[in-house]
Amino acid sequence: MTVFDPNRKRNARGEQRQQALLRAAAVVFGRSGYHQTTTNAIAAEAGVSPATLYQFFPNKEAIASALASMYAREMAEAEGAIDPEGALSFTEAVGELIDVCMSFNRRHPEFHTLVVDAPLSPSAREDKRLLGQAFVDFIAARLRRERPKLSRSEASHHGQVALMIFRGILDEFTVASPQSRTRLHRAMRDAILRYLIPVTRSTIDGV
Amino acid sequence: MTVFDPNRKRNARGEQRQQALLRAAAVVFGRSGYHQTTTNAIAAEAGVSPATLYQFFPNKEAIASALASMYAREMAEAEGAIDPEGALSFTEAVGELIDVCMSFNRRHPEFHTLVVDAPLSPSAREDKRLLGQAFVDFIAARLRRERPKLSRSEASHHGQVALMIFRGILDEFTVASPQSRTRLHRAMRDAILRYLIPVTRSTIDGV
DNA sequence: TTAGAATGCAAGTATCTACTTGGATAGGAG
């Protein structure tokens, strides 16, 4: 039925083609979004025929999923590398987390598109979930370091809210003009930190 | 070419059909999302043939646009009706704005779907823009009432950031379980108010 | 009452695009 075989051996040319197809897909997805992108356009961007594309991927969703998984893992890893010594203050650490995430999204704007619009495979969805969890856990851990009495579930909840704020502002960030970007970056830090800092205090005195 | 005529006279039956089609579309869009929804499914839900649907709307996008415009205007009107006397405090007014928006989205979950996923007509996009502007202006006006020295553009900027936060949390709200909803509602108020309140102070002392 | 106009649908068509087929070419292991 399908010509794609996951166990097929690849030679050097094949590996390169596969990578080239992923790079081409990243370009076209970034330019046109998931739904507007056709597999023919991806093949054309990579300089191969549509049939060749299907030697390396079973279907369109698999291409989006492979890209999204790659990016999600890469980004989660970058988050994990922040302040392993625990040298940074709460504000600095969260600011660094935000910087890392924003700069990643600026380098790979198609990632956001894919995560929002594409119907990902179960394994890609899992990688996406793990990425979100990494963000949440990072913040939850820092919250509990500031205020050890805070329950795990409370800390996690506030991490999740921070993630929602992040995503809301990121939506605009990805379509903003370069000069709006710095302002939005600052707004991102303000919005998330102002939400979180009262949580670090036993008695919530703001609001 | 196309059978739809925007100037066609409608009798009572026609008006009712048109409304019934919009109601059916709301149901199906809400159930399946924009892309998964077929015009055949909308016609079936309304109990008419696909051909009848095209007597009343030129294409699928026009149906989504008509619905989105309706909702956007209705919601903007509801926002405009908040505290016309100016009797509420800043916190109360913003809280009320949030309540109004959240309850509207709970009653019409398909609105969010349409605004996010559907390719709207220019006029529907304009109505959507006006709705966002109403939200921003409401907050900007209240900010300037608290702190008259704040420039219009600064106030507007902070209103826009509040809207981004709103949308980020709303994304989760629309898919959340009923018992998470109250928690998210609280988080929504906290996140937006904690972001805005330092703006009302000349000297930003939080963060 | 009746003609014109609006409503309704069964049964399509048209198009788009993901994906396949069949066969040719290239490359590496032995």
Added chain:
DNA sequence: CTCCTATCCAAGTAGATACTTGCATTCTAA
């Protein structure tokens, strides 16, 4: 060299779905 396998593509197919056609029926205005 030689066989096996991987790579590659021209030229399709298949299936989905937005949308149309032609004609029957119902309303309504004069």
